[in-house]
Amino acid sequence: MSHGPVIGPNGPGVIRMSEASPRRFTTADKAILELLGGDVGYLDRFRKVTTLSRQVRSSEYLLTNACNIRCEGCWFFEYDFDKTTTELKSIEGIRAFAEKERARGVNYAIIIGGEPALIPDRIAAFISVMDYVTISTNGLKPLPVEGFENVAVQISLFGGGELDDKLRAIKPGGKRFTGLFDTALRNYEGDRRACFVFAITEDGIDHIEPTVRRIHENGNRVSLNFYSKYHRDEPLRMQNAPRLVDEALRVKELYPNTLLTVPYVIRTIVTGESHWGTFGYDVCPSLSVDHPSHAARLANGNPVLPRFNAWAADCNTVNFCCTSGHCEDCRDSQAVLSWILVSLERFRESGESLKTWIEISESYWKQFCWAPYDTRSTAAGQDLGRLTAASHEAGRPAGKRVALPLLAGGT
Numbered sequence: 001m002s003h004g005p006v007i008g009p010n011g012p013g014v015i016r017m018s019e020a021s022p023r024r025f026t027t028a029d030k031a032i033l034e035l036l037g038g039d040v041g042y043l044d045r046f047r048k049v050t051t052l053s054r055q056v057r058s059s060e061y062l063l064t065n066a067c068n069i070r071c072e073g074c075w076f077f078e079y080d081f082d083k084t085t086t087e088l089k090s091i092e093g094i095r096a097f098a099e100k101e102r103a104r105g106v107n108y109a110i111i112i113g114g115e116p117a118l119i120p121d122r123i124a125a126f127i128s129v130m131d132y133v134t135i136s137t138n139g140l141k142p143l144p145v146e147g148f149e150n151v152a153v154q155i156s157l158f159g160g161g162e163l164d165d166k167l168r169a170i171k172p173g174g175k176r177f178t179g180l181f182d183t184a185l186r187n188y189e190g191d192r193r194a195c196f197v198f199a200i201t202e203d204g205i206d207h208i209e210p211t212v213r214r215i216h217e218n219g220n221r222v223s224l225n226f227y228s229k230y231h232r233d234e235p236l237r238m239q240n241a242p243r244l245v246d247e248a249l250r251v252k253e254l255y256p257n258t259l260l261t262v263p264y265v266i267r268t269i270v271t272g273e274s275h276w277g278t279f280g281y282d283v284c285p286s287l288s289v290d291h292p293s294h295a296a297r298l299a300n301g302n303p304v305l306p307r308f309n310a311w312a313a314d315c316n317t318v319n320f321c322c323t324s325g326h327c328e329d330c331r332d333s334q335a336v337l338s339w340i341l342v343s344l345e346r347f348r349e350s351g352e353s354l355k356t357w358i359e360i361s362e363s364y365w366k367q368f369c370w371a372p373y374d375t376r377s378t379a380a381g382q383d384l385g386r387l388t389a390a391s392h393e394a395g396r397p398a399g400k401r402v403a404l405p406l407l408a409g410g411t
């Protein structure tokens with residue numbers, strides 16, 4: 001017996017969830033429902049993500065030029081962002097700046113660096129003004145909990161396994177150390193605020209599964225980024241892109257709740273291709289709307305993030321965009337995700353496509369503890385249950401690669 005919604009004789013205008021409570025829908029809801037084949041559950045999920053998207057208005061703040069390590073491939077130091085401005089250090093000055101931003105309509109601060117965990121008092125100035133705060137950290141120094149309970153912490157990770165130390169465990173003076181990932185895991189064990197952002201690379205394909213497993217066992221979640229090698233001859237012309245995608249998809253199947261990135265996005269961050277086009281400056285929405293270089297881009301009709309600016313550490317200079325400004329090398333996962341999220345119209349071609357967009361959106365918001373998608377307490381248990389069941393499957397080869405259809409959802 002089906003327990004699905006009942007579509008009335010006049011189409012999906014009135015849908016009976018139960019005899020006692022017939023539900024009425026707006027004209028817009030009816031159109032969405034028709035596309036979704038009458039699936040009220042997906043309509044509700046659609047409304048939830050679109051409502052959240054409308055109420056969150058982000059900008060990015062560098063806040064410090066200092067970092068306690070020197071990663072290979074870090075755009076911030078590769079392109080001398082630390083030298084072009086002087087940090088604003090006055091807490092009162094930073095709070096006043098945050099208030100100006102708030103008056104501009106921004107209510108979500110994405111705080112990057114440098115290393116934000118070195119300057120908790122500056123983060124606190126933003127917390128007192130903004131509704132939502134996320135920091136991006138290398139995980140070496142923990143962000144305190146008290147006073148920062150609802151700050152989402154994105155912990156960057158390059159390559160996985162021993163590659164992470166090879167690429168990142170380097171002190172500012174050049175001295176190498178070991179155990180950066182181990183330290184980050186210890187600092188954020190079971191911490192609901194934490195989500196690792198794991199930049200996968202073709203040199204580290206074999207590290208993907210063990211790295212995601214450790215994050216899973218640590219009670220955290222992870223989304224994928226793509227590691228591009230700045231100043232290399234062939235940064236994005238990879239030999240092993242299909243292998244990298246297949247392995248990431250296989251690991252997504254093993255850890256569907258711990259690994260947030262859905263199959264569609266995995267393909268797009270590695271290849272730069274969506275089902276309607278190629279990621280690049282002309283379509284990238286994560287640029288600073290007040291930067292003078294973007295007049296032609298803003299006029300080309302492709303969507304941008306409303307009111308988004310990336311601010312330098314002087315709290316006065318608007319940088320080009322959320323990352324390096326070197327678009328030819330760019331496969332920044334948050335920019336790619338933003339591109340997909342602002343391109344809802346491209347996903348209205350079918351119900352399956354729209355469901356994929358909804359799942360992508362949910363996977364995006366699940367990265368942040370302050371968003372209403374914090375399922376962390378159950379996510380690890382769900383994946384554990386799946387893995388236990390999978391281990392009983394007869395004859396499944398350990399390294400099997402699973403190719404999923406292009407528009408399959410995965411959360």
Ligand code: SF4
Pocket residue numbers: 067068069070071074075076077113114115137138156168
């Ligand atoms: S931790 Fe971040 S800011 Fe510091 S060197 Fe690495 S990528 Fe750059």
Ligand code: SF4
Pocket residue numbers: 280281284285286287320321322323324325326327328330331332335
């Ligand atoms: S560097 Fe990347 S994020 Fe920045 S504008 Fe270019 S494509 Fe967008």
